[in-house]
Amino acid sequence: MTDRDRNIRLEWLALALALAFAGLVVRLVYLHxxxxxTIRQSVEDKGTIVKPILTGRGRILEGSKAGNIVALNVGMFDLCADPALLAKSNLTGQVASSLGTVLGVTSEELRGRLNHPEKRFAYVARQVPDDLVHQIMDLKTPGIFTRETTLRRYPQGGTMCHALGFSNLEGVGSAGVELIADKYLKGSEGFLESRLDGRRREMYGWRVQDIQPQEGADVYLTLDENVQYMVEMALDRAMEKHRARGAWAIVQRIRTGEILALANRPNFDLNEFRTARPEQMLNRAIGQVYEPGSTFKVVAIAGALNEGIITTNQIFNTENGRWSYMGKILRDYHPYSQLTVSDVFKKSSNIGTAKIAIQLGNERFYKYLKGFSIGHKTGVDLPGEEAGLLTPVEKWSGISVSRIAIGQGVAVTALQMLGVANAVANDGFLMKPYLIRRVVAKDGTVLYKGAPEVMGRPIRGDTAQKMRDLMARVTEPGGTGTKGAIEGYQVGGKTGSAQKPTAGGYSETDYMATFVGFLPVQNPEISIIVTVDEPQPFHTGGLVAAPIFKEIAEQAVRYLDISPSAQTGLAGP
Amino acid sequence: MMRARVPGLIVAIVMILLVLGIVILASASSVRGETYFLDAQYFLKRQLIWLGVALFVCALCARIDYHVWRKLAFPIGLLSLFLLVVVLIPGIGVRIGGSRRWLHLGPVSLQPSEAAKLATVILFSAWMALMGPRMRNLKEGLLLPLMALGLFCGLIFLEPDFGTTVLIGMVGMLLLYLGGTRIWILGIIALLGLAGFVVAVIHDPVRLGRVLAFLRPDLYPAVAYHLGQSKDAFSLGGFAGRGLGESIQKHFYLPEAHTDFILAIIGEELGVIATVGVALLFLGLMACGFFVARQTPDPFGRHLAVGITLMHVIQAGINIGVVTGAGPTKGIPLPFISYGGSSLIIALAGIGILVNIARQALAFERDDETFDGLDAIDSAKSG
Known part of the structure; x- marks a missing residue:
């Protein structure tokens, strides 16, 4: 073999290699x-993640010294699936049966949820507890994944349910404080746009957007779980004892308007809000309007006293319990021939009260009705409040004044009625009721502060003092509210036993029994209203509601450290 | 004069590749370094130390008269075989990722299969120079060298290091072809080698998977995944690349981003200009090496120059083929660029020898020119 042969072989080899490299260059150019x-774009977008960063919804804390949490978030997982992937790997049936066993759902139901090969996302189960999720994820089923979520929990269950309300599965407040303070509680969701590396971990250096979530603020209530407990226990007993349709009660601090307790029966467990019926969810204390009956006599008499057209000792002819006014008969429950104004109130004479109101006159009476904010929402920081019904004075009939004076042909909420008694106790100042004491952001900033707010002063202080005396006599022997009396305390109050309106008249058997009162009379600290809907067989406010008032008030004065007469420092936080 | 510049050209090509390699390694290895060693420069620092050693070895080899290797060919071959045997002994050879390829000597680890590449080239060149015309014989031209080649390849195959086995086999056969072995014999041997390749592939499920994944990627998503990531890297790079350090694929998408698949990161960060540039640089290296071989008067130097050149260029070709998905996946580094000390030292040692051959060949050329007259007289005499 000559050098020339060798060189030729070398040249052939060089050519072959050059061709091979040319092929590689073509390949490189092609790939590049x-x-x-579209493929390039999908490659470019590979690993890109865009996800919301959930934030913790704020807590709700009650107002006792303990400041217990009554609503909070618990970390949970939503179990999700990629139905398309499951279908592709023929796992739908298998996954449905295996997960069904763990989750306690029938495999048919799960298959129904998962058998959608066209979808890339489906919930297998929402808000699954940690241990169950780990158990399922340990199976490492392709196409099954989790999403972090939170579950709103209410440690006290049904306590305060109507005031607290609840937030729905999406974490949006849907009732009560949860709804009204939603903007504080929810915070703001964060947002992350970034990329994942090949191990599915985030590459921090590649973050496009990173908006930190704003944690929800905590809401502190004036509601005191201990007072609330007293009220709820009393209502439960009353519901049973009186076989009632419903019952509700509110406890309020007189000087400030803070609501210490607000409860309704029937109620529901907040953690099971999805199964609650509408009648269980109704916040009757602020959402149900009803004719107040005799409790409403406070307004007309206070108005007449304030105008100076009557005195407490003035005698009215109560017509032996039967009086025809403008062709309509008005009756008293207990007939009397004549009564002083004090006794008209103490004995709850319809005739006497009607005559006082007639003497006061439509225009002036209406002024006081407006002054006590009848027919207007109190503006309490709860959703679902009703305004009540008050016919404008221009549309009153001849007898309207006599009927409205005794709480007929006018409708109020328990909260409004309590506001009237409260104003009497508070030297005539009508306080705006509230139950959100403050809202505090996670960093300690106070975002909102509930403060006492005077809505008006319908009566003077001296009138209020006279009315307190009148109301105190109601619980004294011979009054309608003796069962509301508390040993050692002077209690002011008023009973009400309103027949429920029916089509074309009033029911003979269905009543609303109410007692509204405050104590101690000379330095009033708290006011309480109790209403029982359709109690059987007893139906008067004095027999049904007053004992409940007493039961609540007796415990509350001890718990709140209210002394029988002297002014005390405000107990509680 | 063009010829005088060839050694410099070789050095320049290699330097460009080395610099590119270091720059891209700094990027490609940073993620793994930071993740596993809490030091983004972990691999870079080590590679720089190796580079220093390798450049020293290169300079040394460039100054040693290459004829020395002819005398040392047999001892070198034996030493290389010895190391290849030793590395297979459990407890001495270190098993990493299912292959027993490394010898740990204190702080450094060596890859005997890398040394074997240069050793076989020296051994073959020496043998072919010794046999001269007898390379046409079946025994000296084929059977004996084939036995030696089989021994080397067999041992490397046992590690297993399939890529290097194929590389050494190919270079050995090509040297025989250039040495004068009859083509039809080589053809038969090539067919036998191909058969052996097929058997080896079918024998091993991993290798079979790789080949099948190459042929039908849709059926082997797991195997095809890595290759897909590599192709994606080139696609992401486009014409001018994403920019240095901007690779996405190095973030654990691409396996072996700093070793066997480093070209993909070059492509992603610097674009088609860089990757085609790398391919052309290796082609340029081939041209220089072959040119040197043609200018070398003695057969040993000629075979050595071709052998060393082929070793680098074919290795680069296989690597590029694998990374671009033009050939089945097998682990083989890109010379001068991939991370790895043994590979770098051997590659630069080879370049040192090549430069030495080139210098001597071109000095000889210059002598030739000086004695132009004599040459003319010689031709006149023979004519």
Whole structure:
């Protein structure tokens, strides 16, 4: 073999290698430049994640010294699936049966949820507890994944349910404080746009957007779980004892308007809000309007006293319990021939009260009705409040004044009625009721502060003092509210036993029994209203509601450290 | 004069590749370094130390008269075989990722299969120079060298290091072809080798998977995944690349981003200009090496120059083929660029020898020119 042969072989080899490299260059150019644009885009977007960063909804804390949490978030997982992937790997049936066993759902139901090969997302189960999720994820089923979520929990269950309300599965407040303070509680969701590396971990250096979530603020209530407990226990007993349709009660601090307790029966467990019926969810104390009956006599008499057209000792002819006014008969429950104004109130004479109101006159009476904010929402920081019904004075009939004076042909909420008694106790100042004491952001900033707010002063202080005396006599022997009396305390109050309106008249058997009162009379600290809907067989406020008032008030004065007469420092936080 | 510049050209090509390699390694290895060693420069620092050693070895080899290797060919071959045997002994050879390829000597680890590449080239060149015309014989031209080649390849195959086995086999066969072995014999041997390749592939499920994944990627998503990531890297790079350090694929998408698949990161960060540039630089290295071989008067130097050149260029070709998905996946580093000390030292040692051959060949050329007259007289005499 000559050098020349060798050189030829070398040249052939060089040519072969050059061709091979040319092929590689073509391949490189192809890969670099000739990739389909859509594929290139998908490669470019690979690992890109865009996800909301959930934030913790704020807590709700009650107002006792303990400041217990009554609503909070618990970390949970939503169990999700990629139905398309499951279908592709023929796992739908298998996954449905295996997960069904763990989750306690029938495999048919799960299959129904998962058998959607066209979908890339489906919930297998929402808000699954940690241990169950780990158990399922340990199976490492392709196409099954989790999403972090939170579950709103209410440690006290049904306590305060109507005031607290609840937030729905999406974490949006849907009732009560949860709804009204939603903007504080929810915070703001964060947002992350970034990329994942090949191990599915985030590459921090590649973050496009990173908006930190704003944690929800905590809401502190004036509601005191201990007072609330007293009220709820009393209502439960009353519901049973009186076989009632419903019952509700509110406890309020007189000087400030803070609500210490607000409860309704029937109620529901907040953690099971999805199964609650509408009648259980109704916040009757602020959402149900009803004719107040005799409790409403406070307004007309206070108005007449304030105008100076009557005195407490003035005698009215109560017509032996039967009086025809403008062709309509008005009756008293207990007939009397004549009564002083004090006794008209103490004995709850319809005739006497009607005559006082007639003497006061439509225009002036209406002024006081407006002054006590009848027919207007109190503006309490709860959703679902009703305004009540008050016919404008221009549309009153001849007898309207006599009927409205005794709480007929006018409708109020328990909260409004309590506001009237409260104003009497508070030297005539009508306080705006509230139950959100403050809202505090996670960093300690106070975002909102509930403060006492005077809505008006319908009566003067001296009138209020006279009315307190009148109301105190109601619980004294011979009054309608003796069962509301508390040993050692002077209690002011008023009973009400309103027949429920029916089509074309009033029911003979269905009543609303109410007692509204405050104590101690000379330095009033708290006011309480109790209403029982359709109690059987007894139905008067004095027999049904007053004992409940007493039961609540007796415990509350001890708990709140209210002394029988002297002014005390405000107990509680 | 063009010829005088060839050694410099070789050095320049290699330097460009080395610099590119270090720059891209700094980027490609940073993620793994930081993740596993809490030091983004972990691999870079080590590679720089190796580079220093390798450049020293290169300079040394460039100054040693290459004829020395002819005398040392047999001892070198034996030493290389010895190391290849030793590395297979459990407890001495270190098993990493299912292969027993490394010898740990204190703080450094060596890859005997890398040394074997240069050793086989020296051994073959020496043998072919010794046999001269007898390379046409079946025994000296084929059977004996084939036995030696089989021994080397067999031992490397046992590690297993399939890529290097194929590389050494190919270079050995090509040297025989250039040495004068009859083509039809080589053809038969090539067919036998191909058969052996097929058997080896079918024998091993991993290798079979790789080949099948190459042929039908849709059926082997797991195997095809890595290759897909590599192709994606080129696609992401486009014409001018994403920019240095901007690779996405190095973030654990691409396996072996700093070793076997480093070209993909070059492509992603610097674009088609860089990757085609790398391919052309290796082609340029081939041209220089072959040119040197043609200018070398003695057969040993000629074979050595071709052998060393082929070793680098074919290795680069296989690597590029694998990374671009033009050939089945097998682990083989890109010379001068991939991370790895043994590979770098051997590659630069080879370049040192090549430069030495080139210098001597071109000095000889210059002598030739000086004695132009004599040459003319010689031709006149023979004519």
């Amino acid at each position: 430049l000739l990739t389909d644009e």
